[in-house]
Amino acid sequence: MSISVNWDLDSIFEGGSQSKSLADFLSQLTTDLDTFEAAGVPDALTHATQPAWVDAIQTLFDLGARLNQASSFVGCLISQDVKDDKALQLMGQTEQLGAKLGAIWTKFQAAFAEQDDAAWTTLVTDTALNSVAFYLNKSRTLARQKMAPELETLANDLATDGYHAWGRLYDIVSGDKEVEFEGKPTSLGQLQSRFFDDPDREVRQSAFKLFEESWADLAKTCALALNFQAGFRLALYKHRDWQSVLHEPLLNNRFSADTLDTMWDVVDAKSGKLLDFFDAKAKLFGIDKLSWFDVYAPVGEVNQTFTYKDASDFVVDSINTFDTDIAAYCRMAIDNRWIESEDRSGKRAGAYCTSLPLTRESRIFMTYNGSYNGMLTLAHELGHGYHSWVMRDLPYGARRYTMSVAETASTFNEMVVRNASFDASQDDQERLSILATKLNDAASFLMNIRARFIFEQAFFDERAKKQLSVDELNDLMLSAQKTAYKDGLADYHPLFWASKLHFYITYAPFYNFPYTFGFLFSNGVYAQAMAEGPTFQKRYVALLRDTGSMDTEDLAQKHLGVDLTQPEFWETAVDRVLADVDDFVALANKLA
Ligand SMILES: [Zn+2]
Numbered sequence: 001m002s003i004s005v006n007w008d009l010d011s012i013f014e015g016g017s018q019s020k021s022l023a024d025f026l027s028q029l030t031t032d033l034d035t036f037e038a039a040g041v042p043d044a045l046t047h048a049t050q051p052a053w054v055d056a057i058q059t060l061f062d063l064g065a066r067l068n069q070a071s072s073f074v075g076c077l078i079s080q081d082v083k084d085d086k087a088l089q090l091m092g093q094t095e096q097l098g099a100k101l102g103a104i105w106t107k108f109q110a111a112f113a114e115q116d117d118a119a120w121t122t123l124v125t126d127t128a129l130n131s132v133a134f135y136l137n138k139s140r141t142l143a144r145q146k147m148a149p150e151l152e153t154l155a156n157d158l159a160t161d162g163y164h165a166w167g168r169l170y171d172i173v174s175g176d177k178e179v180e181f182e183g184k185p186t187s188l189g190q191l192q193s194r195f196f197d198d199p200d201r202e203v204r205q206s207a208f209k210l211f212e213e214s215w216a217d218l219a220k221t222c223a224l225a226l227n228f229q230a231g232f233r234l235a236l237y238k239h240r241d242w243q244s245v246l247h248e249p250l251l252n253n254r255f256s257a258d259t260l261d262t263m264w265d266v267v268d269a270k271s272g273k274l275l276d277f278f279d280a281k282a283k284l285f286g287i288d289k290l291s292w293f294d295v296y297a298p299v300g301e302v303n304q305t306f307t308y309k310d311a312s313d314f315v316v317d318s319i320n321t322f323d324t325d326i327a328a329y330c331r332m333a334i335d336n337r338w339i340e341s342e343d344r345s346g347k348r349a350g351a352y353c354t355s356l357p358l359t360r361e362s363r364i365f366m367t368y369n370g371s372y373n374g375m376l377t378l379a380h381e382l383g384h385g386y387h388s389w390v391m392r393d394l395p396y397g398a399r400r401y402t403m404s405v406a407e408t409a410s411t412f413n414e415m416v417v418r419n420a421s422f423d424a425s426q427d428d429q430e431r432l433s434i435l436a437t438k439l440n441d442a443a444s445f446l447m448n449i450r451a452r453f454i455f456e457q458a459f460f461d462e463r464a465k466k467q468l469s470v471d472e473l474n475d476l477m478l479s480a481q482k483t484a485y486k487d488g489l490a491d492y493h494p495l496f497w498a499s500k501l502h503f504y505i506t507y508a509p510f511y512n513f514p515y516t517f518g519f520l521f522s523n524g525v526y527a528q529a530m531a532e533g534p535t536f537q538k539r540y541v542a543l544l545r546d547t548g549s550m551d552t553e554d555l556a557q558k559h560l561g562v563d564l565t566q567p568e569f570w571e572t573a574v575d576r577v578l579a580d581v582d583d584f585v586a587l588a589n590k591l592a
Pocket of ligand 1: 380384407410
C-alpha cells in the first residue's frame with residue numbers, strides 16, 4: 001500500500017478555503033456568539049439560577065470547541081499554501097471571533113469571582129460541570145487575584161497599543177534587518193542557522209561575528225522595548241498586588257515555585273557533566289574549548305536518507321517494540337492521511353500538530369526532506385497527536401493542558417525512536433551523531449534555557465529599580481550564561497537578550513522554564529516506563545488524560561508516585577539525560 005504525502009482536509013470541511021460548509025459553519029458560529037453575548041452573564045448564582053449557569057458555561061465551552069475546530073482547519077489551509085488569500089481572510093475572521101469569545105470569557109471569569117463560595121462549590125461539584133471543575137476553579141482563582149473587572153478591562157485595552165506593541169515593534173525591527181553574507185542578502189534567522197549548523201568552523205565564526213554586529217546595531221531599540229514592556233508588567237503586577245514576577249507564569253503552568261526551585265537546583269548540581277561532552281567535542285574540532293557558535297555544530301554523520309514510507313515504518317516499528325497502543329495510533333494517523341509531509345515550495349516553515357476537537361482528530365504539518373531529523377520530527381508530532389487522541393472523549397474544558405506537560409508525549413516518542421535508531425546503527429560516525437544530537441538537546445534545556453531564566457529573573461530585579469542600558473543588559477546576560485554553562489565555553493553571546501525573540505513574547509512571560517520542565521518531566525516519565533515495562537502503558541495513558549484537569553504536582557503524585565517538590569524525580573530525569581555523555585566521550589576518543 002502506498003502512503004500519501006498529502007493530508008486529507010476535505011473530510012473536515014470539503015473544498016479548502018472555498019468550502020461552502022466552512023462558510024456556513026462560521027456564519028452559524030458568529031450568530032451563536034452574538035446571541036450568547038447579548039444574553040450576558042446569568043443572575044447571581046443561587047439554587048434557582050444554577051441551571052442557567054450550567055447552560056451558559058456549557059455553551060461557552062461549546063463555542064470554544066467550535067471556534068477551535070474552525071481555526072485549526074484554517075491554520076492548516078494557510079500552512080499548506082501560504083499564498084492562499086482566501087484562507088488568510090478566513091484567519092482574520094476566526095481571529096475576530098476569538099477576540100470576541102475571549103472578551104466574553106473575561107466577563108464570565110470576573111463573574112465567577114463574585115459568586116458566593118458555597119453556591120459556587122455546589123455548581124462545580126454537583127452538576128454536569130463536575131468534569132471541568134478544575135478548569136473553572138482555576139479561572140475563578142485567577143480572577144480573584146486580579147484587579148476589579150473594569151480596571152482589568154482598561155489595562156487590557158491599554159496593553160494593545162502599549163505593552164503588546166513593544167513586542168510587535170521588536171518583531172518588525174528584527175524581522176526587517178537584512179545583511180550581506182557570502183555575497184548574498186541574508187536575514188538574521190538565516191545567519192543564525194549558519195553559525196549553528198555549518199560544518200565549517202570558519203563559516204560559523206564569521207557568521208556569528210556578523211550576527212553579533214548586526215544585533216549591536218539594533219540593541220538600543222531592543223533595550224527600550226525590553227525595558228518598557230517589563231516596566232508595564234511590573235506596574236500591572238503592583239496594582240494586582242502580585243509579589244513575584246513568577247506568579248503569573250507559574251499559575252499558567254500549574255506548578256509551584258518550590259517545584260521550580262527544586263528542578264533548577266538539581267540541574268545546577270548535575271549539569272557540569274556536560275562539560276565532558278563539550279571537551280570531547282572540542283577535541284574533535286581540534287580546539288581547546290568550544291565557542292558559543294560551536295555548541296551545536298554537527299559531529300559524526302548520518303548518511304542515510306529515508307523515504308517517507310521508510311521513515312514512517314521505522315517510527316511505527318520502533319514504537320511498536322515499546323508500546324503497541326501508541327504504535328497503532330501512529331499507523332492509523334499515517335494511513336488515514338492525517339499528515340502533510342510533502343517537500344514542495346509554497347508551504348510554511350516548521351512543523352506542528354493541531355487538534356480538531358469536534359471531529360476528535362489531529363492533523364500534522366511538516367515538510368519531510370528525507371533526513372534523520374525529519375524522521376524525528378514525525379515521531380515528535382505523532383506524540384502530540386497521541387496525547388490529543390487519548391483525551392478525545394473528555395469534555396472540551398478538561399482537554400486543555402499547559403506548556404509544562406504539552407511536550408510529554410512528543411519528547412517520549414522522540415526518545416523511543418532515537419534510541420531505536422542508535423541500537424540499529426552499526427556505523428560509529430552515525431552513532432556519534434545520534435548521541436551528539438541528544439546531548440545538544442541536553443545543553444539546550446539544561447544550560448541555554450537556564451541562562452535565559454537566570455537572566456530574566458536578574459533583569460526584573462534590576463528593572464524594578466531602574467531602566468537598564470545595553471551594556472548593563474549585556475553584563476547580566478554574560479553572567480547568566482557563565483553560570484548556566486558552568487564557565488565551560490571560550491566565549492559567549494552577551495546580546496542574546498536582543499537576539500532571542502522569546503524575551504519579547506508579551507503573551508507568555510518567562511517563556512523559558514516550561515521548556516526545561518517539559519523536557520525533564522518527559523524524561524522522568526520515560527525512565528519510569530523503562531523501569532516498569534509494558535504495564536506502564538495504562539498509567540501513561542491515565543497520566544496524559546489527566547493533564548487537563550490537575551495541577552502538575554498532583555498529576556505526578558497520582559500517576560508516577562513522585563513528589564515534584566523533592567529532588568529525587570528530577571535527579572532520575574537529569575541522570576537519564578546525561579547518561580549519554582560517557583558513551584559520547586568514549587566514542588569520540590575512539591574516532592579521534
Ligand atoms: Zn512539540
